[in-house]
Structures are given as structure tokens and as C-alpha cells.
Amino acid sequence: MAHHHSPLDVLLSRASTDHLVEPPPKGDELRTILSAGLRAPDHGKMRPWRYTVIKGKHREAFADLVVEAMGRQEPDAPAAKKTKRHHRFANMPMIIALGMHLQPEGKIPVIEQEMAVAAGAMNVLNALHAAGFGGMWVTGPFCEDRALLEALGLPAPHRLAGFLFVGTPAKHSDERKRPDIDDYMAIWKGDAIKFPADAG
Helix, strand or coil, X not given: CCCCCCHHXXXXXXXXXXXXXXXXXXXXXXXXXXXXXXXXXXXXXXXXXXXXXXXXXXXXXXHHHHHHHHHHHCCCCCHHHHHHHHHHXXXXXXXXXXXXXXXXXCCCCHHHHHHHHHHHXXXXXXXXXXXXXXXXXXXXXXXXXXXXXXXXXXXXXXXXXXXXXXXXXXXXXXXXXXXXXXHCCCCCCXXXXXXXXXXX
16 A cells, blocks of 8 residues: 555646556456446446556557557547557556446436446545556547447447556656646535636
8 A cells, every 4th residue: 555644645646647667557456447447427327437447568569559549530640640659558557448338228327327327437546546556537539439449349339438547556646736726616605606717
């Protein structure tokens, strides 16, 4: 476990990083971290979470699929961008695909099912941090590629919320300046709210 003073300190000290090295979580520790995702709010018990783990020797082949998807979704993407993305997917210690198993005809609006997946992803990122690991959530037009989705067990109408890069932080992240909460909160007293963050 990472050494923090309280569970609240864990939440307040988390930061995204893609400066990741071996090892990633494995075995029961990985299962526990992903189980945190299943604790997200889930209106109607739709269970939309689908986590696909890509690791080890399979990363290179999956990186090939990602670049192929880029070719279809971003045909004008420069070669350097494709090379960079291939390198990242092939070399991150672990990748977790955030599948969204959606039921458009279900009793719960699709947006709420998608929000449950997003909330689950945040739970996983927090659990990774609490366990001493790091992560970054990445997306892009390639995440809409139907062939890539099929390879991840997500036929239509199911979709992808992106990927988590996962591993051990290569260094302690510098304490970056965070927004001031007073700019993003207000106490409602009957009049229309104006947030300081929206001024200007």
C-alpha cells in the first residue's frame, strides 16, 4: 500500500501519469483493484463494465490493431503520431480497455450507463494509486473503430470509454498546482448561481 495519512489523502494526492515502469498489478491484487470499479453507482443494476487487460507479449499485437484503427479513423494522421501511439501501447506495462456494455433499449438511459463506466474507471484509478501504482486514462477517435471494438468483445451497440495505461510510477509526480475549489463550488441561497471559474 502507498503510505498516506488517510483515505482522503489518497484521493487528494492522486495524479495521472504515463511515466510508468514494471511491475503492474497482477493476480489477486489486480482483481481487487478492478473490483473497485464495480463499486461505482449503477442505476438499474445494468452492470455495464467490461475490463480487458492487455499485457506481456500481447501488447505488440494490440498496438498493431490500434494503429490500424487509427488508419481508418484518422487517415490523415501523420506517421509520427502513429509511431508514437504504437510505441506507447506496445511498451506500457499494462493496458486496460474500458468497455461499455450498453443496453439502449433498457430501462436506464444510455448516458447513465456510460457514466457508470466512467465512475468505475475513476474508482480503478484511485485504487491503483492507493495500492502504490499509477495510471492514465487515454482516448481518441480510434476508440470508435468498430473492428477494434469487435476485437475487444464489444460488438454494436457496445462501445469503448478509452484505455487505462497502468504500471508503477517511474518517479514521484511533482505536486502540480490544482484549481482552487472556491472557484468551482457555490452555496445556493435562492438566487441564480454564478461560479468564479466562469467569470471573464
